[in-house]
Amino acid sequence: MHQTAPATYPQFFFRSSGRALRPVAAGLAVCAILFGGLACARADTAMVRDDHGRLTVAPDSPLAARLSVTSVTLASPSRTIPVPGEIRAEPSQSLSVMTPVAGAIVSLPVSAGDHVTRNQVVAELASGDMALATTDATKARAGLDYARRALARAQGVASAGGAATRDVESARNAWLQAQAEDDRATARLAALRAQPGQGGVIRLTAPIDGTVSAVNTAAGAFVTDPTAPLMTIVGTGQVWAVAAVPENLADTVHVGQQADITVAARPGLTAHGTIAAIEPALQADTRTLQARVVLANDDAMLKPGMFATVTILTPQPPRIMVPQSALLMNNDTVTVFVETAPHTYRRREIEIIYDDGDLCEVISGLSAGDRVVTQGAVLLNDD
Structure with a gap:
């Protein structure tokens, strides 16, 4: 008869000899390799308790620390076109500079591309019309002063009984005419943006802050058409x-x-x-x-x-939006985990509209105020 060799098993010796402890260490390593996965699985299972689809995560477990829960809110995203x-x-803000009177350009200190500020002088013209306007204003001012003094003298003589009422009325009429003439001459100077005594030189200024985009004349040119733009700012x-x-x-x-x-x-x-x-x-x-x-x-x-x-x-109208990180895909079904109580979650099917951004619109399955797992949802398993 043949004798069957006895089966060999890992030997465990509990002696103080160094050689004897080597088989013990080898046996422990084998056990770790064979049963490590099962032990980890049991440890993970211990973190989550499944009660008919309601998952409860131990608050002090590492899994709980990896879950992030966010409340669902209504958002009004903007569609970009x-x-x-x-x-x-x-x-x-695009204005043309024109001269109100004819004349010769004696100075043109700006050119195309220059930046100018409001009321900056951009051109000077010597004009006979300008000289006439300033002279008229000076004469009108002198005539008004003379008429005012003549009226005062007539009123003084009349109060002393030495002048007739007709003389006073005549002086008053002359004063009113002189005042009207002064108003006319002053208004004329205001239209030309000049002052009495300025002479025959008219200074054109920039009406706004800006940039000279075009210059249509040059120093020495004689301008005869007041409607022709000299430059554009x-x-x-x-x-x-x-x-x-x-x-x-x-x-x-x-x-x-x-x-x-x-x-x-x-x-x-x-x-x-x-x-x-x-x-x-x-x-x-x-x-x-x-x-x-x-x-x-x-x-x-x-x-x-x-x-x-x-x-x-x-x-766009207010809509329920959730981060795409909260979505769990199962064939054609989209689900999320909803927190029903502290550290307790339940899977829920939803309908969404896909978007290219970080958020997607939820058509059904969620309401404003629901709390969903937005990070770590894939770690939950209720299968």
């Missing part, structure tokens, strides 16, 4: 961003909506404003509706003529 646009000078302290809204989006754009404006020539610069006006008719050639955004431009970074992108923010 990017459309092409252009930076334009505000028409009321464009104010850049405020500009327009004009958006070209496509015809199919015209009904979504309204006055008062917020808009962000970016320009390719200024990377990193974003201007913010609101739609101030919308033209009533479409552009026939482009089939677009022009919406105007007024922008402050104190630093003159935005130049008229720059191409821009106008992103119009269209507010």
